[in-house]
Amino acid sequence: MRVLSGVLATVVLVTGCATQSYKIPASELQRLANTAPEERGLHVRVQQELGESEVGPPQPVTAETQIVFFPQINVYGPYERRRYYATNSTWGSNGSGGGSVRASGGGRGGFGSFKGGAGDGKGAAIAILAAAAVALVAVAAVEGSRFDGYAQLHPMHPVYLTGKDGGQVVMPLAWIDPQTAQWADHAIVRRTEGPWNQLERAPLDREGWNYAMFGGIGTFQSADGRKDNGTATTIQLGYFPRHEFGIVGSIFFGWRQNIVDETLFESRYTLELQGYPIHTGPLQVGGYLGGGGAYRFEDGIPGGNAGSTALIGGGMIQLDINTRLALTARLGLTRAHDERMTDAMFGLAVY
Incomplete structure (x- = not known):
């Protein structure tokens, strides 16, 4: 440290x-x-x-x-x-x-499958999240x-x-x-x-490259039909051609314990369009819509491994810290694996 x-x-x-x-x-x-x-x-x-x-x-x-x-x-x-x-x-x-x-x-993904199962997938995700968090702190320190x-x-x-x-x-x-x-x-x-x-x-200016991380809770359904809350995280990298909208790539990792106290692990790899049409001083309101692929691995219950397309959407609220940093809250809805999942996350976006 x-x-x-x-x-x-x-x-x-x-x-x-x-x-x-x-x-x-x-x-x-x-x-x-x-x-x-x-x-x-x-x-x-x-x-x-x-x-x-x-x-x-x-x-x-x-x-x-x-x-x-x-x-x-x-x-x-x-x-x-x-x-x-x-x-x-x-x-x-x-x-x-x-x-x-x-x-x-x-002039001028690769993380779609974990051979060791859900437990190994969760461990790899935590390592990736730790590295991404170090990068976020460094980028935020410089830009801030x-x-x-x-x-x-x-x-x-x-x-x-x-x-x-x-x-x-x-x-x-x-x-x-x-x-x-x-x-x-x-x-x-x-x-x-x-x-x-x-x-x-100057007030928040999103134009240019964007890097963000979020964490919170999400719902995940086990192969036995039980749905419960668990950890939800997202890493994002994107580009805003204009202050009001941008295209962002997202990696989502989520997990929880199932009924037999084994790991259920969810990963998603999506591309989303973000827009912020409402500006009221330092508070800005918008939303996102996108899609990609979703992969689920579950230990201890047969039939728990699956992959499908994913459709995502939701709302976002940002509070400006300065010209390059914003606290961001996301409330999302995902359709994948023939089920509906929700998540609520909070984090930091750097522009």
Whole structure:
């Protein structure tokens, strides 16, 4: 346990907390480009990177740096104007922080059967769950420590832009025009290169990859017809193309003792579509629907091993912790093995 704690602490320090590089998304660049230059630094959306970005030599500014408004005369087109800004501008605190352009080429289951029976299946599942829990703690520690929200910057804070064509250019925040923002794929800013006032975190943002674990109770029917509650667990990995919905793969493990005090073990491997249409502050309500395969192994009672398709569905409630973490409750219904099963689980989702 001490080794695990040390590894997790190292992960957090090396990846999340020590990083001074922050990403500005393309949508935020486009919004800022349509804001008055002297007001652009008041409320900027920034996302802390996992590692330091190699974007060129530092070009720091200070609170006393004068705001310079560059003429918005488009003589050569957006690309030539960006090149002119980068090669002829000086705005840093030492008066010689000229930018640079670097052009780069190019554009852009297995657990379905346990030979040893239900008892061995349960043992293997516990080992898998333990490994998955360690991974969840590590991922949650990193993502929870990263700042994803808003910061106040100096209008002349250097912004390192990367274009959709792979080209790179650096210019002050106040100089970004709509054409340059449209060209850019994203931008990087360093908190060490100017005044930096960290403001509030952004609300929960699901867009991107998702990892989650849940535990609770579920109903399982024995081969002798008796139905009773037992342990229910789920591991999930998925992707949300938009904040409101995503596609998630699930591994379900459940077990209980049967009438002869032997193990009944249930496993399911499904793909589900999740959606969260209701948002009320930090509380969000949605549901899921999907399907896959289900496998059951039961010791001590003849006829207890079976496999079938599985149809799943249910409701979900999430409570935001921060931009990347959410406490999640699931109430589900499953149709498999010609029977109906229910489950109620609670856990943590990381985005």
